[in-house]
């Protein structure tokens with residue numbers, strides 16, 4: 001906390017109750033001095049080349065600071081996250097693909113980056129973070145910590161970004177940028193690095209728009225692979241850009257998980273599985289209609305449990321006949337309140353769960369809801385739909401992230417609930433449950 005108060009730019013911001021547009025713009029020119037005086041102790045010091053860097057928004061605003069990480073420019077959607085911790089988890093979440101991520105928390109990088117233990121498979125759960133490398137297109141921070149300290153840290157945020165070819169900018173007023181994005185909505189941007197970086201792209205058409213691309217096809221696994229083959233229930237995990245903690249959370253609870261490419265025709269191979277799980281993933285769900293087609297068949301004609309998270313929630317909603325729309329600035333942070341409307345095992349109607357979120361699209365609340373479906377959760381801040389379920393409870397999905405990483409664990413037991421449903425469906429279908437490995441044993445193997 002003391003280090004937060006030490007920088008003059010933070011102090012300046014704290015005095016501004018409601019900065020005018022002109023004031024916000026001039027704040028954007030505030031830069032930090034990256035010259036660091038090494039201390040006489042053994043804590044690791046971050047080096048940064050501190051080249052000139054600018055964030056240019058398609059709407060005409062520019063913010064000038066210093067670069068860290070990879071010395072190259074990048075385009076993307078400029079979005080903000082209000083999470084206070086877990087920059088490493090957020091930056092490895094494939095749902096942030098093609099996004100320039102603004103952290104509203106001022107001091108970023110102070111606990112460095114841990115060794116992301118090499119997985120047995122690229123997307124296996126045996127790594128610490130959510131994917132092998134940095135997924136977002138760039139990072140925008142107010143104050144890059146010039147010193148990091150954590151027992152697991154092996155490198156600085158800047159070194160990590162450099163290794164993964166991702167640029168960063170520090171010394172910009174992220175509060176002013178966030179106020180702008182909140183008013184005008186998620187905006188296309190360019191993170192420009194180098195001597196000419198203060199010159200914005202010549203025309204608004206020069207800003208690359210990732211929403212036009214099928215980003216899911218870029219991040220999904222190319223080949224199916226199986227984790228924890230001894231698990232007692234076999235779950236098909238459709239990978240739209242799955243955070244590793246989804247597979248981890250299923251494996252920890254004793255499931256065998258087969259991760260499948262996003263557009264797999266699951267109906268053709270359904271007999272192997274006791275449940276279907278749809279992951280999170282980047283971009284517009286409208287690009288995934290091929291998958292919606294397969295999932296609709298599973299919803300209509302299969303009799304086993306189906307669960308979806310975030311992009312998975314949107315795919316299930318589209319399959320059920322709901323519409324997905326683009327929100328103004330989305331929800332990204334770790335303290336989004338979701339009000340439960342129906343009981344299901346650990347979830348109690350009437351309770352508010354604090355949830356981790358990262359999404360730009362949402363399912364539209366309509367009245368009446370499609371036949372046989374009901375809303376399951378509503379966001380207590382903005383009233384957006386946070387989950388839907390079939391009235392028989394067999395198919396359910398949530399817009400938030402029960403697996404967290406990072407974020408609160410309020411809804412982590414939804415994984416236990418889903419696997420309990422899968423085990424019940426398996427024994428009801430007459431298949432004897434295999435001798436289950438205890439979750440402790442499965443966890444020990446991770």
Ligand SMILES: NC(=O)CC[C@H](N)C(=O)O
Nearest residue numbers: 280281283310311360361
């Ligand atoms: N985390 C996610 O799965 C994001 C879903 C979708 N890409 C969105 O932005 O709304």
